[in-house]
Amino acid sequence: MPTTPRPTHLPIIVCLRGIAALGVVLFHFVCRTTGFLEKGTIWSLFYAGHLGVPLFFLISGIVIPLHMLQTDYSYPRWWRFVARRLVRVEPAYLIALAAGIAYPFMRQVIYGPNPNAPMPGYRDIFLHLGYLVPFVDGAKWIMPIFWTLAIEFQYYLLLAILFPLLASKVRWIQNLTILCCLVVSTGFPNEVYLLTWLPLFFTGVTYALFKFQRIKDLDYAICTIVSLTLLAASEWKNLAVVIAGLSSIHFFPNFTKTPLEWLGNLSYSLYLIHPVFGALVVNILSHHAHNGLMKCAVVLAGVAVSLASAWVLYVLVERPSHLTAKKI
DSSP: OOSSOOOOOOHHHHHHHHHHHHHHHHHHHHHSSTTSSOSSHHHHHHHGGGGHHHHHHHHHHHHHHHHHHHTTOOGGGHHHHHHHHHHHHHHHHHHHHHHHHHHHHHHHHHHOOOTTSOOOOHHHHHHHTTTOGGGSTTOOOSSTTHHHHHHHHHHHHHHHHHHHHHTOSSHHHHHHHHHHHHHHHTTOOOTTSHHHHHHHHHHHHHHHHHHTTOSOHHHHHHHHHHHHHHHHHHOHHHHHHHHHHHHHHHHOTTOOOHHHHHHHHTHHHHHHHTTTHHHHHHHHHHTTOOSHHHHHHHHHHHHHHHHHHHHHHIIIIIHHHHHHHHTO
16 A cells, blocks of 8 residues: 555535535525425425535544544544644634524514523533533533534544544454444434434545545445445435535545635634524514515525624634644
């Protein structure tokens, strides 16, 4: 097996991040705004935007292992890996968390007290700091999208523990580790935990190993078939996302377009902040939209506000955090 790794910078991934983030934004604005649009063809089209979440998971399954391979990750470096991830993602998350805490107060000022939307308690706020909400009975996310960040955090911790085995040059150790993780995932149908999503993540992980020439071609093919079979058995839409996303990354790795690249750079900030400022605009304006043209304008206004607030968050918080993480 060659010792020189293949290039690991894949420009298309940035574009796919942008597409995934925009899809989730449109899904929330159109399909999660009460009474905004009746179910039908157009509603179903926007509903497909929720598939941006599994696309994000696939991308993380590829990107994080590629970085770990590139930096020759080993157990003595686990603290550096975890520190880099925390510095990279936590500052923007904490800002979004603060905005999410303030959101009910903003709604209360506009619409008055709502007994069905109580203010977040101190316990739930504290649990957010460690992504522990799914593990405590009765705890609730302040913003629903945070459950996906908890999945990502569980994934980071799993990689910190298992990656030396996943990238092992001892063939049986590598294959046994991958297949054990996939088999274990079949017993956990609850989507708020990482184990349910392991086949999706591991489709990306094994692809990263393949891209870096750290897994035999036959082993990669077998592990991918197992992952895709498990995905097909649980959710065919996720399978379709994985096949489309992985095919795009493999066959068009250098594809890039400036608007999509710009959107991709903002994707994390956009994902975090759109349920606050953009959603507030949509919720306010949706009460005054009585035809298709007006509803289209409402969605566009929500997207515009979301992009503007995401750009501010990216410039002031996320980009500096990213640069600081690179120095660790």
